[in-house]
Amino acid sequence: MDAIEVEGLKRRYAAESGAGGEGFEAVRGISFSVREGEIFALLGTNGAGKTSTVEVLEGLARPSGGTVRVLGFDPYGERAFVRARTGVMLQEGGFPSELTVGETATMWAGVTSEARPPGEALELVGLGGRGGVRVKQLSGGEKRRLDLALALIGRPEVLFLDEPTTGMDPEGRRDTAELVRALRAEGTTVLLTTHYLEEAEQLADRLAIMQAGRIVASGTPEQVVAERPSRITFRLPAGVRAERLPLSVPAAVDGRAVTVRTYELQQALTELLLWARESGITLEGLQAKSASLEEAFLEIAQAGNRLGRDDQQLMTGVGA
Numbered sequence: 001m002d003a004i005e006v007e008g009l010k011r012r013y014a015a016e017s018g019a020g021g022e023g024f025e026a027v028r029g030i031s032f033s034v035r036e037g038e039i040f041a042l043l044g045t046n047g048a049g050k051t052s053t054v055e056v057l058e059g060l061a062r063p064s065g066g067t068v069r070v071l072g073f074d075p076y077g078e079r080a081f082v083r084a085r086t087g088v089m090l091q092e093g094g095f096p097s098e099l100t101v102g103e104t105a106t107m108w109a110g111v112t113s114e115a116r117p118p119g120e121a122l123e124l125v126g127l128g129g130r131g132g133v134r135v136k137q138l139s140g141g142e143k144r145r146l147d148l149a150l151a152l153i154g155r156p157e158v159l160f161l162d163e164p165t166t167g168m169d170p171e172g173r174r175d176t177a178e179l180v181r182a183l184r185a186e187g188t189t190v191l192l193t194t195h196y197l198e199e200a201e202q203l204a205d206r207l208a209i210m211q212a213g214r215i216v217a218s219g220t221p222e223q224v225v226a227e228r229p230s231r232i233t234f235r236l237p238a239g240v241r242a243e244r245l246p247l248s249v250p251a252a253v254d255g256r257a258v259t260v261r262t263y264e265l266q267q268a269l270t271e272l273l274l275w276a277r278e279s280g281i282t283l284e285g286l287q288a289k290s291a292s293l294e295e296a297f298l299e300i301a302q303a304g305n306r307l308g309r310d311d312q313q314l315m316t317g318v319g320a
């Protein structure tokens with residue numbers, strides 16, 4: 001059994017009363033699963049539907065279509081079976097700001113079964129020395145650390161992290177990544193959302209990219225990146241015409257700047273270099289690199305935007 005199973009999930013928000021209309025479908029039938037002990041990242045542009053999805057998995061909202069299972073249970077209808085075994089870090093923690101960090105952790109531990117000692121949870125997130133500080137005096141990044149400590153207090157089997165590192169400095173992000181890896185090593189299943197693509201690329205075993213309520217790419221970071229072409233860039237020397245480039249290499253030329261996008265990086269690069277040597281040409285500023293997750297993401301997002309515009313044109317008849 002997978003730790004998290006999502007099948008055809010839909011989530012629709014009702015229209016504001018008096019506003020008319022049918023409301024808004026933020027999640028439009030998505031399916032994915034997260035294996036036990038796996039780190040899974042849900043990515044997507046603002047408004048793609050990540051939080052709307054995670055809230056259903058956390059049992060905070062009922063799906064308007066499809067099914068979800070967490071540890072084999074329906075997190076909304078069978079909340080009692082799931083709650084104690086999951087940890088949730090929401091985008092906005094919203095804890096009483098007058099309490100100190102230590103009091104907050106102690107209070108939280110008090111309502112959690114088999115809780116970690118509060119000091120241990122604070123230590124895990126690097127807030128060990130900050131127990132006496134009032135929550136309202138914490139920096140944004142420290143608040144996120146506290147939210148994470150509270151999510152960990154019940155030794156969850158499944159951990160939901162909604163943008164856990166937003167507002168953290170690079171050190172905080174690195175520490176959090178290390179902590180998440182350590183939790184995985186203990187067998188914890190982690191589902192996280194993030195806008196830091198490098199973080200997702202390094203941390204996630206598998207990921208899904210959402211766009212306008214749908215999953216548009218998924219797999220291991222390597223698989224998602226491999227679906228995107230690599231890129232070779234260079235400048236032609238003055239006086240060398242682009243027509244002389246080898247035809248087998250698909251090049252886009254802008255003045256002297258040449259960009260080659262290819263799924264066969266080694267082959268294209270070899271042909272180019274052989275051609276340059278035979279022609280006695282220096283390829284200025286030559287660079288060759290595989291796509292990164294960030295590039296893959298941006299390309300998917302741009303394609304989605306174009307699609308969105310086309311949809312709109314179809315609907316309005318503009319450009320028909």
Ligand SMILES: Nc1ncnc2c1ncn2[C@@H]1O[C@H](COP(=O)(O)OP(=O)(O)OP(=O)(O)O)[C@@H](O)[C@H]1O
Nearest residue numbers: 013014024026044045046047048049050051052053
């Ligand atoms: N309570 C609500 N009522 C109506 N629409 C909502 C509500 N909550 C969210 N939405 C809409 O649903 C869509 C998805 O929102 P969601 O918060 O799930 O996106 P997200 O991918 O988490 O975005 P972000 O990266 O900005 O956090 C957005 O268009 C948002 O405006």
